[in-house]
Amino acid sequence: MGLSPRIPARRGTSHLVSQEPSAPPSPAPEDGEDPQWARWLSLLIGAIALIALVATLYSVGVSTIWSQLRIIGWWFVPIVLLEVGSAFADAAVIHGFLGVGGRRSGFFNVLKAQVTGRAINLVTPMASVGEATKVSMLAHHTPSRRAVAAVVRFNLSYIGLNLATVVIGAPICALVLPVPGWLERMLWIGSAVAVVVVVGVSLLLRAGLLGTLMRALRGLRILGAERAKSLRQRLADIDRSLRGDRGLRSWTPGLWALVSKVLGWAIIWIVMDANGQPPSVGVMATLASAGTLVSIASNVAPMGIGINEAGIAALMAALGEDPSLGVTTVLARRVIQLVYAAVGLTLLATTEVVPQKKQRRSKGKPARR
Numbered sequence: 001m002g003l004s005p006r007i008p009a010r011r012g013t014s015h016l017v018s019q020e021p022s023a024p025p026s027p028a029p030e031d032g033e034d035p036q037w038a039r040w041l042s043l044l045i046g047a048i049a050l051i052a053l054v055a056t057l058y059s060v061g062v063s064t065i066w067s068q069l070r071i072i073g074w075w076f077v078p079i080v081l082l083e084v085g086s087a088f089a090d091a092a093v094i095h096g097f098l099g100v101g102g103r104r105s106g107f108f109n110v111l112k113a114q115v116t117g118r119a120i121n122l123v124t125p126m127a128s129v130g131e132a133t134k135v136s137m138l139a140h141h142t143p144s145r146r147a148v149a150a151v152v153r154f155n156l157s158y159i160g161l162n163l164a165t166v167v168i169g170a171p172i173c174a175l176v177l178p179v180p181g182w183l184e185r186m187l188w189i190g191s192a193v194a195v196v197v198v199v200g201v202s203l204l205l206r207a208g209l210l211g212t213l214m215r216a217l218r219g220l221r222i223l224g225a226e227r228a229k230s231l232r233q234r235l236a237d238i239d240r241s242l243r244g245d246r247g248l249r250s251w252t253p254g255l256w257a258l259v260s261k262v263l264g265w266a267i268i269w270i271v272m273d274a275n276g277q278p279p280s281v282g283v284m285a286t287l288a289s290a291g292t293l294v295s296i297a298s299n300v301a302p303m304g305i306g307i308n309e310a311g312i313a314a315l316m317a318a319l320g321e322d323p324s325l326g327v328t329t330v331l332a333r334r335v336i337q338l339v340y341a342a343v344g345l346t347l348l349a350t351t352e353v354v355p356q357k358k359q360r361r362s363k364g365k366p367a368r369r
Helices: 036-060 062-097 107-123 129-138 144-176 181-207 209-219 225-243 247-274 281-298 307-318 323-364
Strands: none
Touching: 062 107, 062 144, 062 247, 062 323, 107 129, 107 323, 129 144, 144 181, 144 225, 144 247, 144 281, 181 209, 181 225, 181 281, 181 307, 209 225, 247 281, 247 323, 281 307, 307 323
16 A cells, blocks of 8 residues: 565575675774873973973072072062963964864863963973873873874974064164164074074975975985875875965964963063063063074073073173173073973873873772672
8 A cells, every 4th residue: 555565585685685884994003092192102202301390400409499589589480480480371272283173182281282282391401302292191082193293283383473572573682772783683694594494494394394304315315215205195194284274364373372472571571680680672682582592592492501501691781781690591491391390291191191090990999790
């Protein structure tokens, strides 16, 4: 009655009719559970950073740290608040670059990764080891390629901001401030080099930063042809993320880096004021431009020990200020960074070591009947 008759399946074809639907494809490895390599990498780098922190504390001296904290006094409270604000702004950069949708770290997980990574950068040479820690901690909740792209874009944002500070600020300082000839030449040369670097990085991003690096390694015969091709294919997604789908608008989260930078300058002003010599606008402008060049050069040593003191003292002398003020400022800033590093490494221990021990104990317990 309006229904089509049921047609029996032919012999030999019943398995086609009753065939069960195929299982859904398993997720890609990067979308799976928390990768163990990420936790072990964080622990390894954390151990190296702890050794570096102890060595730095020994190098600076406990008496120096204590005397600087006494000089800063109650100013230490607003400095800590500014450091917290700077950490939140940095985390906002990475969180924004992670994008939306899919597996994605929450803001406070990103904040932990940023604080821990920066703590490691502060006490290790080249100030870059902590970036791997950030990626490994983000990889607990985010696909590793997505984490790599976000951290790389975070660093590119800071590179662009630092170079823009030099490009804009250095010529103004050279033209307006009464600086000696050698400092004026350094400002103009630094500005020219910064322009070249900005243009070069922009072209590399368009061409594919990581893909270009793989081709260069292949050209130097460091990588074989098949290996280089395989890596280029695996890194293609990261290169697309670095370029962004919306042009300059895709770099909007990087504006939070400017907020963090301004808070950092406020900390320097407070440290100098706490030492009884509040800096003028000219001094702050020079520290923001020429001081950036000194800071970049000082990354070869943990916390820039030795290089920062000499560079900032020379800048102070060039501006007619007391050179000891530059040394005192650097030492006071370093004390604050040591406190930050201690907090960050403690956070790493509670985030990575404690869960690892709990996981081992849970695996060792026999299942209840």
